[in-house]
Amino acid sequence: MSIGHVSPIRTYILIWAALMLGTIITVAASMVDFPGPLNAVVALAIATVKATLVVLFFMHVKYISYKVNIIVIVSAVFWLFLLLGMVSIDYVGRAFS
Amino acid sequence: MSTAAAAPGSNYLTNGSSVSSWLLTKDHKRIALLYLLSVTFFFFIGGIFALLIRLELLTPQGDLLQADTYNKVFTMHGQVMVFFFLIPVVPAVLGNFLVPIMIGAKDLAFPRINLLSWYLYIVAGILMLWTLALGGVDTGWTFYTPLSSQFSRTNVVMAAVAVFINGFSSIFTGLNFIVTIHRMRAPGMTWNRLPLFIWAHYATSVIMVLGTPVIAITLLLVGFERMFHLGIFDPALGGDPLLFQHLFWFYSHPAVYIMILPSMGIVSELIACFSRKRIFGYSAVALSSIGIAVIGFLVWAHHMFVAGISLYAALVFSFLTYFVGVPSAIKVFNWTATMYKGAVTLTTPMIYAIGFLGLFTIGGLTGLFLAALGLDVHVTDTYFVVAHFHYVMVGGVVMAYLGGIHFWWPKITGRMYPEFWGKLSAMIGFVGFNLTFFPQFIVGYLGMPRRYWMYAPEFQVWNVLSTAGATVLAVGYLMPLVYLTWSLRYGPVVGDNPWGAVGLEWMTTSPPPTENFLEPPVVTWEAYDYEHIKEVPVAY
Structure with a gap:
């Protein structure tokens, strides 16, 4: 049985940095009062991007x-x-x- | 270590006797036995709480327990029984033991993850016991907000963490079964030849993997709201308490199917074997497991009909709840049709299976009462609901589990239990169960609410009957513990196939070797081919 795709450590570090950046943007966005329901929309959009990165790279879905x-x-x-x-x-x- | 090559003639029980050979084992059969001991322990802990509830309700006054204590007792009864007994009992014990053997595999796909799942269960169990030692929880097993997130002064967070960790144990078991059933079937073991026990475990595993993360995260959110005042479920903080109920029941209704589907798998095996017939409508019974898993996910809001949800949502969920009765009915009718003109033998496992049929049918049909929007208003949060779900979750699951334990006991231990005592305990359990819970349908319909430690005096006669029944039921559950333990040493040694059953597990030795089969099996026959197999000597 194949052991599957092996990603270089560099990829993991880059994705981790992107996730940290996402967290910083989330905190920064929470300090801005967007009009109407946009507060939730912005927070969910950032979270969705972060979750997608985790699923694609950390969970190897990109390589299946x-x-x-x-x-x-x-x-x-x-x-x-x-x-x-x-x-x-x-x-x-x-x-x- | 159990993975070491076994000595000739040895089996999984004799292949290593040190403590570490058990606690570090990667053999699915030994892990199943570790689970057997653990879930039995928690069953009796939960049973002690049940006994306290029934003793308190013997009289209308609150004379044995304080009101607060009673709240904790029924909460701990529910949490221990649901999360630490009913959910893991069949998949983690019989499923762990049998899934690889029934498909002709050496072990599960991820033996280490299998062992990890047991350790997670133990860590979660210790946390739950610690919660008990600190005074317990009083939210009900459902952790409803805002009681759990705001008002309760008991150990909610610790209990929630215990359930959270236990959820991962469940996810790992489900993941292991899915991968094993997809990738490790013996040559010739096609999907259409899989035993129905395997189909049932496959469907159960899908629910475990898809549903359990939702309850895990939901309980985490309750903890966050309780500790950090995040506004998730509390209206004062901008949250919505009904959101908790949606998320909780998205898992917890399918969790009933996590309990009952593997039990249905057991019943299919028992009825086919002791009717000496191929199961009637094999494909329908197999696919109905998948049907239950899928539709069972779409009915959760029937727990919320009086909670203030939209009428339109209630109509949709009511319809879907009726709909989920269809695959369950397919199973019951097909089991009955299998027995029709079969050579039925009333052995202990078969008596348990027939008991399951009766109790599950009553439990299922009363579920349809609760799906009706109007009638549900009258019986919500009464003892009618308590009786209904005990008929399904205890009457159904425990009868099937005990039937399965008796059926595969010769395979697991190599020894036979005393048949007379087995039959007696099955019948005592059936009578005791009905005496305990049928009066609860009546007293619930008459208006007695659940979760109160006092009640109106006119309800006493039904409660006395119920408590009397509980003592009979306790005897029915304690007897197997005694004679099965006795049989470990004194039970007659049996051959590989004492029931003359078909299925790969009966083609290996009793108890099986560590690697399950000395020669890799090749399957060339259909499932439950009882009409065409050669006569096998039968021990009963």
Whole structure:
């Protein structure tokens, strides 16, 4: 059985630095009062970028080739949207109840 | 070490006897036995709390425990039983032992992760016991906010950390099973030839891997809100308490299927074996496990119908809750059809399996009562709900687990238990269970709320019946502990296949060698091919 992709340490350090930068931007953004719902949008956007970096590089999703792994990842993301979508039925529906 | 080449004629039990050969083992069978001892310990801890609850409810007055203590007792009963017994019991004990053997593999895909999962379970268990020693928790096993995040003065964070760590144990087990079933099946063991026990564990593993992270993070957020006053669930801080319930039940409803699906896998094995027939509708039973895993994720908000969720969301979740009854019913009808015109033998495992059918059917059907939006308003948070989920989670899971333990006991230990005592304990357990929990349906429908230590005097007769039943049930659960332990030394030594069953686990020795099979198996037959196998001498 193959042991899978081995990334150079340099990649890990670069991604770690990017994540730290993301954290600094998150803290800085929290000190700025954006109009309307933009505070949450900005924070979630930064968090999404950071999570994507973790999944692609630290979890090696960028390098996978097995179809079954792709199915697993797509299912996991779909499951997350299922959670968010079904919870939204409640939150959106309350306005009409 | 257990991974060392076994001496000729030795088995997994005799291959190393030092403490380290057990505590550092990577053999899935030994890890299963470590789990067996651990979950049994927690079952009796949870049982002691159950006993205290039933004793308190013997009389309408709160005379045995203080109200605060009673809150802690039912909370600890729930948390210990759900997280430390019911969720791990079948996958971590029987699943660990049987999944690799049933598919013809030497071990699980990640033996070290398997051992790590047991250590995480133990660390979490010690934390839970420490929580108990410090005075326990009073939030109910559901950790509802804002009680848990704001008002409770008990050890919420420590209990939440225990459940958090235990969640990783569950995730590791699920991950191991998924990879093992995909990658390590013996030649010829196609998906359509997999035992239904394996299909059930595959579906369970998917739920474990997809659902458990959600509860882990949710409890972490409760801890953060409690300690650092982050506004997640507290309206005063801009949070939403219903968000907690959504996130909690997104895992905790499917968690019921983590408990019941592997039990259904056991029942499929038992009914096919003791009816001497191929399971009726193999594909339907296999796919219904996947159906339950998928649809079971989409019904969670039926726990929240009276909590103030949108009516439109309630309608959607009510419909989906009815819908999840379909794959469960497929299983029950197919098991019944398997028995029809079968050569049914009422051995101990089969009596447990038939008991499961009765109890699970009552539990499942009363779930449909609760899915009805109108009726649910009347019975929410009454003893009707308590009776319903005990019929599924205890009546169903524990009957199937004990049936499975008896069925595979000769394989696990190489010795047979006393059949008379086995049958007696199965029947005592069935009677005791019904006497304990059926009165709770009635008293709940009459309006007795759950989680109170006092109640109206007119409810006493039902509570006395329930407490009397609990003592009978306790006898039914203690008996196997006694005679199974006895059989370890005095039980008659049995052959490799005492039941004349099909399946790879019966083609290796009892107990199996460390590497499971002396020759790698090749599968050339269909699952449950009872009609075509040669007669095998049967020991019962």
